[in-house]
Amino acid sequence: MPRTTLRRRRPDRPRQLAYRIVRAVTSDDAYANLETARVLADAKLDARDAAFVTELVAGTCRLRGSYERILAAASGRPRFDPPLADALALGVHQLLSMRVPVHAALSATVDLAAANVGEKVAGLTNAVLRKVAARDLDAWIAELSRGEDELGRLALRTHHPRWIAEAYRDLLGDEAEEALAANNVAAVPTLVVRPGLAEVAELAGEPTAFSPFGARRAGNPADIPAVREGRAGVQDEGSQLVAWALSRVSAPVGPWLDLCAGPGGKAALLAGLAAESGAPLLAAELQPHRAELVRASLRGYEPPPLVIAADGTRPAWRPAVFARVMADVPCTGLGALRRRPESRWRRTPEHLFELAPLQRRLLSAALDAAMPGGVVAYVTCSPHRAETTGIVDGTLAGRDDVELLDAPAALPDVPDAARGRFVQLWPHRHGTDAMFCALLRRR
Secondary structure, three states, X not given: OOOOOOOOOOOOHHHHHHHHHHHHHHHHOOOHHHHHHHHHHXXXXXXXXXXXXXXXXXXHHHOHHHHHHHHHHHHOOOOOXXXXXXXXXXXXXXXXXXXXXXXXXXXXXXXXXXXXXXXXXXXXXXXXXXXXXXXXXXXXXXXXXOOOOHHHHHHHHHOOOHHHHHHHHHHHHHHHHHHHHHOOOOOOOEEEEOOOOOOHHHHOOEEOOOOOOEEEOOOOHHHOHHHHOOOEEEOOHHHHHHHHHHHHOOOOOOOEEEOOOOOOHHHHHHHHHHHHOOOOEEEEEOOHHHXXXXXHHOOOOOOXXXXXXXXXXXXXXXXXXXXXXXXXOOOOOOOOOOOOOOHHHHOOHHHHHHXXXXXXXXXXXXXXXXXXXXEEEEEEOOOOHHHOXXXXXXHHHOOOOEEEOOHHHHOOOOOOOEEOOEEEOOHHHHOOOOOEEEEEEEO
């Protein structure tokens, strides 16, 4: 009798693309949203399959830590080799968080693992996922919560690492669970006009609640002519608001500086606001490739503002010459977890301590760049005390030429945004990223 070989069917294309994206996220530190957009642009899938890939990738990355704990409990193994772990996580998301029939999720994930890892893991994949399918997500979380303290249960319920849940509880108390849950709701794309180049009506979306420059609109931003032409772009409303706040405080006449301008969203809005007051904008970005992104964001202006590749901590400009300075410093991004679903599991408390010295140096450089009477906006896309009030308070304690302004007064129509004299936006309160903004004046 001739020998036959069992051949599994090839995994379907949407799941194979999702696996490819997740592998890039876990092995190459790719950003899930950017990698998804890049892969889908080449794949030419229909709308239904593209939406399936987007949800499968984003959801798997967002709940990855919870899924790893579920897999460990179901299998008795603390971990799997990364290629198999990625396939299993995609399977768990389909079983516990998507409307995929159990038999379809099981068979499709077995095919995916066999094709990408090897036929030898097919039986293990099937056995582990059958155990996962025996409970729904709530039941798994309840099981994993046994023996956890209150903070551990909060972290599990909201699918965040413990240290992030602790930071939110420190800031918000009983409101922390609502804020953490908001991080699990994907943000609708937000568009923004370049002041003087386009009108909000051209964005063909729902106007943003607080920013006069934006609109929310699902779908591909490139479908909007103003976006294709550089007269509008993509920018979260919170990012729009902190840039607007800098422009609304009284300051001397003079040029404006965006100290850490990449990828260019704030620079593009500030350029239009500066032009309305007759001031030029200088945009500086450390990395040359990110400086190119800034130039692309500013391409609608004629002539475009000057963009340079420069280290903000080693200024390429004379001190005390700018009327307004934006210092949107590198941070952990804990305020943008809706948009960067993998970040919560990629970041660790050590990143806070690694970034703090750079954040202090950049704020000091921004203050040194401001002319007497000039205003600096210190901005982070993170609410964590170590990156926000800790940096500002420490800087103020070491200088006698700076005063802290009342930042919430610059955004009087935005409710519940005051964190003392600072602005703190939140997804669950404002529908924005959790942007932090301090305004400081150089005496």
